[in-house]
Amino acid sequence: MKIAVIRYNAGNIQSVLNALERLGVTTILTDDPAEIRSAERVIFPGVGEASTAMHYLRERSLDTVIRSLTQPVLGICLGMQLLGEHSEENDTDCLGIVPARVRKLTGRATKNVEEVLNLPDLKPLKVPHVGWNTAAPTPNVGEVSNLADVHPLLKGLPDNPFFYFVHSYAMELNDATIAQTDYGVLFTSALQWQNFYGVQFHPEKSAGAGEQLLRNFIWNSVEIGNSFPKVANFRKAVANFDTVPAMDLINNHCVRLRQGDYAQRTDYASDPVAVAKQFEAAGFRRLHMVDLDGARAGKPQHLHILQQVAAETSLIIDFSGGIKTDADIEDVFEAGAAMTAIGSVAVKDKPLFFKWLEKYGSEKILLGVDVRDEKLAISGWLEQTEIGTFEFLAEMTGAGVQQVFCTDIGRDGLLTGPSTALYRRLLAQFPGLSLIASGGVSSPNDLVELAEIGCAGAIVGKAIYEDMKNLEKWLPS
Numbered sequence: 001m002k003i004a005v006i007r008y009n010a011g012n013i014q015s016v017l018n019a020l021e022r023l024g025v026t027t028i029l030t031d032d033p034a035e036i037r038s039a040e041r042v043i044f045p046g047v048g049e050a051s052t053a054m055h056y057l058r059e060r061s062l063d064t065v066i067r068s069l070t071q072p073v074l075g076i077c078l079g080m081q082l083l084g085e086h087s088e089e090n091d092t093d094c095l096g097i098v099p100a101r102v103r104k105l106t107g108r109a110t111k112n113v114e115e116v117l118n119l120p121d122l123k124p125l126k127v128p129h130v131g132w133n134t135a136a137p138t139p140n141v142g143e144v145s146n147l148a149d150v151h152p153l154l155k156g157l158p159d160n161p162f163f164y165f166v167h168s169y170a171m172e173l174n175d176a177t178i179a180q181t182d183y184g185v186l187f188t189s190a191l192q193w194q195n196f197y198g199v200q201f202h203p204e205k206s207a208g209a210g211e212q213l214l215r216n217f218i219w220n221s222v223e224i225g226n227s228f229p230k231v232a233n234f235r236k237a238v239a240n241f242d243t244v245p246a247m248d249l250i251n252n253h254c255v256r257l258r259q260g261d262y263a264q265r266t267d268y269a270s271d272p273v274a275v276a277k278q279f280e281a282a283g284f285r286r287l288h289m290v291d292l293d294g295a296r297a298g299k300p301q302h303l304h305i306l307q308q309v310a311a312e313t314s315l316i317i318d319f320s321g322g323i324k325t326d327a328d329i330e331d332v333f334e335a336g337a338a339m340t341a342i343g344s345v346a347v348k349d350k351p352l353f354f355k356w357l358e359k360y361g362s363e364k365i366l367l368g369v370d371v372r373d374e375k376l377a378i379s380g381w382l383e384q385t386e387i388g389t390f391e392f393l394a395e396m397t398g399a400g401v402q403q404v405f406c407t408d409i410g411r412d413g414l415l416t417g418p419s420t421a422l423y424r425r426l427l428a429q430f431p432g433l434s435l436i437a438s439g440g441v442s443s444p445n446d447l448v449e450l451a452e453i454g455c456a457g458a459i460v461g462k463a464i465y466e467d468m469k470n471l472e473k474w475l476p477s
Helices: 013-022 033-036 052-057 062-068 078-082 110-116 207-219 231-235 273-284 290-295 305-314 324-336 344-348 350-360 389-398 421-427 442-454 470-472
Strands: 002-006 026-030 040-043 075-078 101-104 128-132 162-167 167-170 177-182 186-193 194-199 242-250 254-258 263-271 286-291 316-320 339-342 367-370 375-378 383-388 403-408 434-438 455-460
Touching: 002 013, 002 033, 013 026, 013 207, 026 033, 026 339, 033 186, 040 078, 040 207, 052 062, 052 078, 075 078, 075 339, 078 167, 128 177, 162 207, 162 273, 167 186, 177 389, 177 403, 231 339, 242 273, 242 290, 254 273, 273 305, 273 470, 286 290, 286 305, 305 316, 305 324, 324 339, 324 350, 339 344, 339 350, 344 350, 344 375, 344 383, 350 367, 375 389, 383 389, 383 434, 389 403, 389 421, 403 421, 421 434, 442 470
Parallel strands: 002 026, 002 040, 040 075, 075 194, 242 286, 242 455, 286 316, 316 339, 339 367, 367 403, 403 434, 434 455
Antiparallel strands: 101 167, 128 162, 177 186, 186 194, 242 254, 254 263, 367 375, 375 383
């Protein structure tokens, strides 16, 4: 088994490597994205300061790499904290994988801490928290008294195990917490969110209990979807949410562009029909097909692919790209599209768009709103306008548009997370709108966030194509 330990400007990494060597594990210390992505397990350790660490990760695009990982990842100490959304340490935005914040320890003692640590009285606690402390089951996991029964990561641990801590900041309790520790305040000492795991303590310094935890992470089948607490929440959150794989086409190939730039193109597959069948077999119901050649040419160029996919699968297809005339839209529906996504015509020829909306109905017309800095971009994102997103949508919804997909071009293809703040504002201003998010989705965690703010679905592109072997993780069952 290959274990990658992420190299970045953090301390204490060598002690983690030494602990893994004692377990007889082959490890590689690396900051190479290909090495990290190809590993069967990834460990993200470290002691240090949050803002400096995040600057280093962003400078080398390691933040994007970590967010995109699908194999089990274990964050240790600072590594776990950086999985969160934000740290009070120098007001730092973190990776945003786990929906929780990291706060400074208060140093105020509680009766429980006095008893656990055998303190003589309730004097202020020293910060940083350095030394041995216990971890206990969190209410998240139900009525469980023994930590070993909580989660496969904690299997085989003794009752009331002690672990070694060194930290001044700690993650608040949250939906991902599987174990908690009391040091003046209850904080997350172990967590699991999809394929990401974290411990605030140092397993490499925690004697037998720490060694057992490392063994569990490496060999105890801690895989995505194994009935862990957050998986149930994921299924519940996205039960009525459409996860729509994208299929962008250039010259009969499935491709992805980076921020809409045709010069930054990645080819993923030469057989779009086979890819569509994979999507259907995994359980997807819909497909977002974009004819990028058609968008540039001003006329659909991949109707033959649309026709084949519609004939050989039961996917509900929305098709876009180059639809400019009555004949174009008729051809698209005749080729098998259930819906057509219209963007440029709605901007350049509103009477024609409103005519189609009336003729085919709002259930068959999906309005494409592609934005860069909240201004519309059209013609395959090649033409930038000064039209504001909100004013445009006010006009379109007033005319009867009910379904919209909105792409933040600045995030597309970057795996940096969706524009949740923008979508929240759109939904607040246009209640009842069926809004499909697009751009930046990097993991199933993003889908939960989008579902919780009221989006009807999300279009997922690069994140799906980078890991076609694990399509099922994007679906609720």
